[in-house]
Amino acid sequence: MSWFKRIKEGITTSTKEKKETPEGLWHKCSSCKHIVPSKDHASRMYVCEKCGYHDRINSQEYFEMLLDEDQDAIELNENLSSADPLNFVDTKKYTDRNKDSQKKTGLKDAIRTVAGKIHGEGVVIACMDFTFIGGSMGSVVGEKISRAIDYCLENKLPLIIISKSGGARMMEAAYSLMQMAKTSAKLTRLADAGLPYISLLTDPTTGGVTASYAMLGDLNISEPGALIGFAGPRVVKETIGKDLPKGFQTAEFVLEHGFLDFIVDRRELKLKLGQVLGMLKS
Amino acid sequence: MNFLDFEKPIADLIEQIEKQKAIGEKSKVDVSVAVRQLELKLAETRKNLYSDLTPWQRVQLSRHPDRPYTLAYIDAITDKNFVELFGDRTVKDDKAIVGGLGSIDGQTVMFIGQQKGTTTKQRQFRNFGMANPEGYRKALRLMKMAEKFNKPVVTLIDTPGAFPGLEAEERGQGEAIARNLFEMARLKVPIICIIIGEGASGGALGIGIGDKVLMLENTWYSVISPESCSSILWRSWDYKEKAAEVLKLTADDMLKQKLIDGIIKEPIGGAHTQPEQMFKIVKHEILKHLKELKKETPKELVDKRIDKFCAMGVVVE
Ligand SMILES: [Zn+2]
Numbered sequence: 001m002s003w004f005k006r007i008k009e010g011i012t013t014s015t016k017e018k019k020e021t022p023e024g025l026w027h028k029c030s031s032c033k034h035i036v037p038s039k040d041h042a043s044r045m046y047v048c049e050k051c052g053y054h055d056r057i058n059s060q061e062y063f064e065m066l067l068d069e070d071q072d073a074i075e076l077n078e079n080l081s082s083a084d085p086l087n088f089v090d091t092k093k094y095t096d097r098n099k100d101s102q103k104k105t106g107l108k109d110a111i112r113t114v115a116g117k118i119h120g121e122g123v124v125i126a127c128m129d130f131t132f133i134g135g136s137m138g139s140v141v142g143e144k145i146s147r148a149i150d151y152c153l154e155n156k157l158p159l160i161i162i163s164k165s166g167g168a169r170m171m172e173a174a175y176s177l178m179q180m181a182k183t184s185a186k187l188t189r190l191a192d193a194g195l196p197y198i199s200l201l202t203d204p205t206t207g208g209v210t211a212s213y214a215m216l217g218d219l220n221i222s223e224p225g226a227l228i229g230f231a232g233p234r235v236v237k238e239t240i241g242k243d244l245p246k247g248f249q250t251a252e253f254v255l256e257h258g259f260l261d262f263i264v265d266r267r268e269l270k271l272k273l274g275q276v277l278g279m280l281k282s
Numbered sequence: 283m284n285f286l287d288f289e290k291p292i293a294d295l296i297e298q299i300e301k302q303k304a305i306g307e308k309s310k311v312d313v314s315v316a317v318r319q320l321e322l323k324l325a326e327t328r329k330n331l332y333s334d335l336t337p338w339q340r341v342q343l344s345r346h347p348d349r350p351y352t353l354a355y356i357d358a359i360t361d362k363n364f365v366e367l368f369g370d371r372t373v374k375d376d377k378a379i380v381g382g383l384g385s386i387d388g389q390t391v392m393f394i395g396q397q398k399g400t401t402t403k404q405r406q407f408r409n410f411g412m413a414n415p416e417g418y419r420k421a422l423r424l425m426k427m428a429e430k431f432n433k434p435v436v437t438l439i440d441t442p443g444a445f446p447g448l449e450a451e452e453r454g455q456g457e458a459i460a461r462n463l464f465e466m467a468r469l470k471v472p473i474i475c476i477i478i479g480e481g482a483s484g485g486a487l488g489i490g491i492g493d494k495v496l497m498l499e500n501t502w503y504s505v506i507s508p509e510s511c512s513s514i515l516w517r518s519w520d521y522k523e524k525a526a527e528v529l530k531l532t533a534d535d536m537l538k539q540k541l542i543d544g545i546i547k548e549p550i551g552g553a554h555t556q557p558e559q560m561f562k563i564v565k566h567e568i569l570k571h572l573k574e575l576k577k578e579t580p581k582e583l584v585d586k587r588i589d590k591f592c593a594m595g596v597v598v599e
Contacts, residue, residue, distance in 0.1 A: 085539070085596040086530050090515035139595030146592055168483075168505045170515060173529045174541050177483060177505040178594040181491055184463035185591040192468075208505070210456030211444075211484040216464055230456035230484070231446030239446050249451060259454045 029053055045266045054223045054266055056203055059112045059127035062162055066118055066125065066270050073116030076124070077147050080140050081108045086173055094171040097133065105131045109140035110165065113148040115157065119274030121281070122155070124148050127162040130204075136169035137209055142179030145213060146186045153189060158196040158277055163214040166232075167207020180212035187216050196280045198273065201228050201251070201260075219261045219276065222251035223269075228260075284347045288339050292331065292551075295324040328550050335500070337526040337535075341508055343500035344479045348554035350561070351411075352395035352438045353380060355478065358561035359568065360384035364393070369420060373453060376417030378409045378445070379489070381424045383433070386569060392428035394421045394489055395438030398479070411480075412445035415458035418488045422462050425469055434472040434572055437489040440479030442507065444488065459488040466491035467591065468584050472575035474568060476546065477501045477533075478553070493587050494571045495541075497533035498564075499548040503541075504531035541594055 027041040028034070031053035041048075045065055046055040067073050081098070088094040102108060110132040115124045126148045128135045145161065152159045168176040190197055199217030201210070203226035210230050214220070222228060229236070229249040237244055247253050251263050264272050285293040299320045306313035335343070343349075356364050366382035368375040381394040396413060399405035421437075428435045444455055466473060466489075475492035481503030497503060506514075511529060512521035530536075533545040546567050549556035575583065 079599060081598050083596040083598045086528070088528055090528065139597050142595050143597045170506055170511060172505075174504045174531065174536060174539060175595055177487060178541055178591065180460075180484060180487060181463055181467070181591040182594050184460060185467035185491070185588045188464055188468040188588065208484055211459040211488075212463055213460070215454070215457040215460040228456075229451050230444065230459070231451065235446045236448055236451060240448050244448070248448070257452050257454065259457050 030055070045269075047266050052224060052265070054203065054225060056130060056164070058129050058131060059107075059162070062127045063112075063114055063116075063125065065266075066273065067114065067116040068118065068120065071117040071120075073114050076113040076115060076151055077144055078112070079108060080144055082138055082140050082172070084171075085139075085175065086171075088171040088173070090171070097171065101132050105129065107132050109144075110135045110137065110169075111141045111144050113144050113151075115151060115155070118270060118277060121274060121277040122157050123160055123277060124152050124157050125160045125162065128164040128209075130164045130166075133169060135163075135165035135209075136167065136176070137165055137179050138169035138172040138176045139179065141169075142182045145183045149186045149190050152195055153193055156193075156195065158198065158280070159190060160198045160200060160273065161213055161217075162200045162202060163205040163209050164202045165205055165207070165209040165214075167209055177208065180208045183213040184216060187213060191218075196277065198276065200269075201226060201254075203227050206230065206232050215259065217261075218280075220259060222254065222260050222263050223266055224251060224263055226251040228254045286339075286342045286346065288342070289331070291327050292324065295320060295327060299324065332550055332552070336523070337502070337529075337532050338508065338523040340500050340532050341502050341526050343552045344502050346552060346554050347400075349479060350553055350557045351398045351400070352393075352440060352478065353397055354557065355438055355561055355564060356380075356382075356384055356393045356395070358558070359386055359565045360391075360393075367424060370416040370423055372419060373416045376409075376414050376420055377407055378411055378413040378441075379417035379421055381421060386565065389572065390431075390433045391568075391572075392424050392433050392435045393438070394424055394435065395478075396441040396485075396489070398440060409445060411441045412443055413441065413485065413488070414445050414447070414450045415453040415455050418444075418455075418458040418462050421489050422465055425466065425473075429469050429471050432471060434474070434575065435469070435492075436568055437473070437475045437492065439475060439477045439481050439486045439490055439503075441482055441485045442480050443482040444485030459484050462488045463491055467588050470580035470584060472572060472578075472583060473587070474571050474575070476564065476567075477503050477542075478564075480507075482507055491587070491591065493575050493583055494543045496544045496546050496567065496571075497536060497542050498546050498553060498560075499533055500552050501533060502526075502531040503533075503536055504529045 024038050027038045029048040032051040034050040046057045084094050111128045113126045198219045201214050201222045205214050205228050302313045302317050364384040380397045384393045396411040397408050398411040399408040473492035475490045475495045477497040508522040508526040511525035536542045549559045553560040
């Protein structure tokens with residue numbers, strides 16, 4: 001994580017604090033209840049050593065995990081934030097919702113974009129944060145992806161997007177819907193330039209994110225057990241009026257139906273990405 | 283004729299006119315003066331009522347049971363010079379999305395649109411206009427065919443959403459919509475998209491990437507329906523009117539947000555009151571835009587289309 005401190009002091013505090021609090025000393029697996037010291041859990045990339053359950057993690061952890069430590073990495077457009085063009089108010093003002101979320105997470109919005117290296121291969125990684133309003137996609141997510149693609153085009157770099165989202169951000173209404181169009185349209189330019197795009201769908205990836213950039217990778221890959229779908233499981237259950245089959249909408253289910261290239265254990269993610277990127281290089 | 287709750291004053295006046303006429307018939311009394319007065323009042327009432335509709339009332343009009351659906355538009359616009367094409371060449375033919383080759387004033391156009399039903403049986407047959415992945419894939423197949431033969435594409439959008447079913451998930455609803463967004467963005471022929479009823483979320487957008495995206499006056503287009511928005515944000519179904527307001531989903535709002543390219547006026551009272559007039563207006567709009575779009579090279583079309591969608595959204599640096 002050294003690279004990251006160099007480019008942005010302070011933004012790592014939320015992770016650091018979490019790791020140092022007393023209640024954070026031990027980690028209990030939410031699947032098999034296996035208990036390990038949090039430090040060990042973190043060193044295993046938040047994967048349970050006993051059952052292999054993959055915890056949800058944030059952009060910070062993915063960046064630290066994937067990017068080469070001895071290489072410079074830069075965060076792109078880190079200050080972009082939401083504008084509330086509709087003056088949206090439901091039970092709460094959208095501007096307040098945003099501020100609260102920014103305070104709570106130390107993030108500006110639900111995605112961060114970084115240019116760096118994976119096993120020596122130059123790459124741009126866009127990674128979503130579920131902790132920020134459910135990883136919802138609004139104008140900022142769309143714009144940051146769009147600019148990340150511009151950066152890829154200028155510097156001839158491949159793109160990796162790590163999705164983790166409940167879908168479009170309702171508080172930006174049609175603006176958020178159009179981010180599906182925007183990101184998909186922009187991806188055609190990356191494709192036309194012959195630059196690779198790898199989409200990593202992590203737990204959970206649903207709604208408008210699944211129905212746009214997350215499903216448009218040259219490679220669509222995922223982590224074990226991740227929930228991936230268009231309609232959420234509750235909505236599907238209401239539609240069919242009965243219980244859903246076991247394993248419905250898991251990464252394994254989606255792979256079986258032909259929509260994923262492979263599922264990769266997080267502990268082998270960096271290696272596999274480096275391998276694929278190396279092979280695709282012209 | 284079916285009337286919506288807020289149309290009651292109109293329904294009452296029409297009933298009164300009918301009654302007067304019936305009395306005139308029966309008792310051979312001249313009622314023409316009374317009828318004319320009522321008709322003037324009706325016109326006045328209509329004008330006032332429809333000039334100041336709330337967003338929720340527009341949503342209601344967009345779902346009016348008498349409103350014309352896609353095939354009615356296509357039949358009228360092409361003067362029935364239309365060959366419907368079926369199937370996605372992979373799984374099946376989706377009845378919720380129709381498409382085919384039509385001729386407008388001698389020009390061949392590929393028409394694609396969601397189709398709703400008019401009777402209970404038809405509504406089920408059409409799955410209420412909610413497409414499965416094969417519907418989106420059929421649409422894409424037809425668009426690629428249009429591209430191959432250099433024919434423009436016109437899509438007519440009217441859906442309460444993509445179908446959230448079990449098989450839809452198995453067959454990749456998300457991938458099907460995503461693929462359409464991607465391929466439509468770079469299709470090398472003109473695309474005109476017209477929202478003729480409901481424009482619900484990704485299900486609508488899945489055939490909604492065009493050089494010109496137009497909304498009929500009494501339609502809505504947003505990321506979610508007012509009902510679902512109410513249930514999610516207010517945790518109750520009772521805030522649909524409020525949700526319709528805050529979502530800014532009317533044609534006027536969408537144009538102000540620069541998320542669509544234009545609005546097509548409807549006859550007073552909505553498309554269903556004078557469908558033939560409505561078809562004529564839509565046909566005129568299609569011809570007008572096609573003429574303009576045909577002046578552009580494929581590269582210009584695609585570049586402009588992509589740039590337009592990439593400019594959507596508002597952020598703070
Ligand atoms: Zn475990």
